[in-house]
Amino acid sequence: MPSKQNFQVLMKIVIKTLGCKANRYESDKVQDIFGKENYVSDLQTYKLNDADVILINTCTVTQNADKKSRQSISPLKKRFPKAKVVIFGCGANIAKEEYTKLPNVDYVIQKREDLYELLENFSNDFPESCETTNFSENRTRSLIKIQDGCNNFCTYCIIPYARGREKSVPLEEILKEVREKIANGYKEIILTGINIGMWKHKNMDLPDLIETILAETDLPRLRLGSIEPQMYPDKFYNLFKNKRFCPHLHVSLQSGSDTILKSMNRHYDKTLFTSMIRNLRKASPNIGITTDVIVGFPGESQKLFEETLKYIQEIQFSKIHIFPYSRRKGTIAASMVNQIPPDIKKERCAKMAKIERIMRENFYKNNIGTVQNVLIETIDENGIGKGFTPNYIRVSVNLKESETKPNDIVQILLEKLNKDKIEVSGKLKVLKIF
Numbered sequence: 244m245p246s247k248q249n250f251q252v253l254m255k256i257v258i259k260t261l262g263c264k265a266n267r268y269e270s271d272k273v274q275d276i277f278g279k280e281n282y283v284s285d286l287q288t289y290k291l292n293d294a295d296v297i298l299i300n301t302c303t304v305t306q307n308a309d310k311k312s313r314q315s316i317s318p319l320k321k322r323f324p325k326a327k328v329v330i331f332g333c334g335a336n337i338a339k340e341e342y343t344k345l346p347n348v349d350y351v352i353q354k355r356e357d358l359y360e361l362l363e364n365f366s367n368d369f370p371e372s373c374e375t376t377n378f379s380e381n382r383t384r385s386l387i388k389i390q391d392g393c394n395n396f397c398t399y400c401i402i403p404y405a406r407g408r409e410k411s412v413p414l415e416e417i418l419k420e421v422r423e424k425i426a427n428g429y430k431e432i433i434l435t436g437i438n439i440g441m442w443k444h445k446n447m448d449l450p451d452l453i454e455t456i457l458a459e460t461d462l463p464r465l466r467l468g469s470i471e472p473q474m475y476p477d478k479f480y481n482l483f484k485n486k487r488f489c490p491h492l493h494v495s496l497q498s499g500s501d502t503i504l505k506s507m508n509r510h511y512d513k514t515l516f517t518s519m520i521r522n523l524r525k526a527s528p529n530i531g532i533t534t535d536v537i538v539g540f541p542g543e544s545q546k547l548f549e550e551t552l553k554y555i556q557e558i559q560f561s562k563i564h565i566f567p568y569s570r571r572k573g574t575i576a577a578s579m580v581n582q583i584p585p586d587i588k589k590e591r592c593a594k595m596a597k598i599e600r601i602m603r604e605n606f607y608k609n610n611i612g613t614v615q616n617v618l619i620e621t622i623d624e625n626g627i628g629k630g631f632t633p634n635y636i637r638v639s640v641n642l643k644e645s646e647t648k649p650n651d652i653v654q655i656l657l658e659k660l661n662k663d664k665i666e667v668s669g670k671l672k673v674l675k676i677f
Contacts (some may be wrong), residue, residue, distance in 0.1 A: 255324070257294040259319060262302025263313050264435040264468045265406075266332055268386040270300045270552040276363055294323040296365060301334030301342075303405055305569035309334055313345065331358050333405035337573070350365060374660075377615055383620045383630075383650040385429040386468070387420050388412065388438030389452065390520070395471070397497075398508045398575040399540065399568065414444045414452065423462055423541040430650055431489075432456075432617055435468035440475070450479040457485055457574040463652060464618065464633065467536075472511040472519050480526035486623055491531040491635040492523060499554025500547040503540050507576070510566065513554060526649050529613075531606065532635035533562040538595060539588030540568045541579035548591055551596060561635070563599040567592050600665070607636055607667050609676075614672050617655045618645055629666075639668040643673055 260270040289380045297319050300649060301312035311335045313427050320328055330342045342351045372638045381647045392409045395401055398510055424432055425426075432549050436442070440448045447660070461495040466489040498504050501512045523530050536551065555563065567588040617634040617640070626643030647653055655669040 244323070246574065249446060250482065253673070254295040254338055255361070256296045256298060257323065258298045258300065259315055259318075260300045261305060261315065262308060262333065262644050263437075264386055265388055265391065265437055268388040268435055269302060269332070270298070271386060272355075273298065273358070273362070274530045276359065280637055288607040294326045296362070296515050297326045297328045299325055299328065299330050299332075300331060301332040303332075303334040303337050303401055305399075305566075306571050307569040309338075309571070313342075316345060316347050319561075325424070329358070329361065331355075333402065338402060344440060383429065383618055384431040384466075385424045385431060386433050386435050387417060387424065388436050389417055389434050390439050390442045392438045394441075395438065395510060396508060398506065398579075399537065399571060400575055400576045401571050404438060404573065409441050411442045411444055414447060414455065418454065418456065418459060419464060421456055425460060425462055429465060429650055430462075431464035432462060433466045433468050434575050438471055439468060440473055447547070448476075450476060450482060451601055452583060453482050453488065454478070457482075457487055463487060464489055466633075467492060468482065469495055471495055472516045474515070475519065475522075480522050483527040485531065486545070486633075489635070490527040490529060491533070491633065493533045493535075494519065494523075496534040496555070496558075497537050498543075498547075499536070499551030500542065503547055503551075506542055506579075507537075507540060529563040529610065531636065533635065534560050535562070535564045536595065537566050539566050539583035541583065542581040543568075552595060555595070556598060556602070559602055559605070560599070562598065562603050563595070564593050565599065603665055604660060604662065610634070610636055610657070610667065611657050611660065614654055614656050615669075616652050617648055617669075618652050622647070622649055637664075638667050638669055639664075640671060641667055647671070 246515055248670060255282070256272045256273070260266055260271060263585050299312065299315055302308040303312065316328060320326070327349045328347050329350045329352060329589055330348055333480060334341055335351050336522050339351045339353060342348055352361060390409065390411050392407045394409050396403050415442065420566055436493065442452055445539055453465065456462065465487055472494055477543060495586045496510060496516060497507060499513065504512060520532060523532060538548070555615070570582070578656065610632070615633055615636070615638070617630045617638050619628045619630040619642070622642055626641060628642040628647060634658070638655060638657065639661070654672045656672040657667045659668045661668055
């Protein structure tokens with residue numbers, strides 16, 4: 244991996260990231276390495292007038308995601324006509340030849356090391372006398388990828404072919420990156436990967452990793468990304484006793500029907516899932532539990548869909564990401580019989596969305612009147628700060644009369660639910676900066 248100090252020249256790199264937090268981490272890594280002596284801009288954050296390099300970090304988890312990745316190329320090239328277009332990520336890993344044939348694509352890269360080498364070579368084309376401008380992002384939370392790949396082979400998923408088999412990042416590398424993030428001022432770190440519950444290092448597992456990070460660093464907040472339902476030991480649930488470990492978990496459900504879960508080749512049933520949720524709420528009664536649900540999977544009858552609706556209401560999630568099933572070429576599910584028509588999927592998604600909104604509002608209402616530590620991420624021109632509680636409630640607060648800055652953690656009394664934005668407004672209770 245090249246060092247930041249290797250770059251003495253300036254080029255403008257704009258990054259478009261699609262897909263999951265693992266992709267987000269890999270885009271952030273480019274910014275970390277190349278952002279000191281170059282313009283490196285997240286397309287979602289900055290509006291640049293021109294660019295020398297366009298990096299598109301592709302997603303291919305569904306047919307729709309793959310389509311969006313391809314469709315993003317032409318508008319970006321039109322916006323930055325002189326820029327070289329570099330494709331990387333899961334889409335490049337699955338369909339390199341197809342991306343290579345597309346107009347406006349200059350390079351398709353499958354290995355991160357090759358991407359770094361390519362960018363380093365590009366840097367030789369730019370003069371050393373360029374005026375520099377700071378485009379570094381004001382990010383308060385940072386992702387660290389602890390694991391990659393997946394061995395599950397769910398029937399709807401192409402990711403095991405895009406990212407390969409499960410592999411864990413060694414403990415020492417993770418701790419080194421955590422300490423670097425703390426030194427750079429980050430107050431919250433999110434551990435991410437493709438199947439992070441399977442992280443292993445020697446005789447250590449995920450709970451051991453979390454315990455080690457909390458014990459060996461002074462990181463104010465540690466959070467987990469998406470995690471698969473499985474049998475976790477008691478030591479995992481005991482971690483929530485530590486107030487620096489955020490009481491929020493995104494546990495992927497995908498369906499509330501055992502029949503559909505089996506057809507998906509998910510490695511759990513509702514009994515296991517329910518047991519895990521009960522253990523989480525026993526360990527942390529106010530924990531936020533979010534999830535994903537795929538609607539309209541092949542063979543999902545109206546009865547099985549209603550079974551899922553009933554189950555999500557039994558669990559009472561704090562938020563659900565709802566996805567209409569999208570056929571992905573190369574997966575078993577794509578050739579299954581009894582594909583669900585688009586209009587039925589759309590109708591079911593809308594029905595679930597109404598239920599989801601009520602659950603989310605109820606979870607937020609149950610937290611009204613509590614005092615929460617909120618990591619302030621942004622403060623607008625009117626002095627309104629926004630951030631998240633440890634259990635992942637989005638909060639807005641008037642900070643005009645305080646000295647609070649982005650990246651401060653402050654204690655806020657949650658007062659009122661704003662239904663329009665589904666966020667909670669509050670007032671500064673005790674200014675406590677970490």
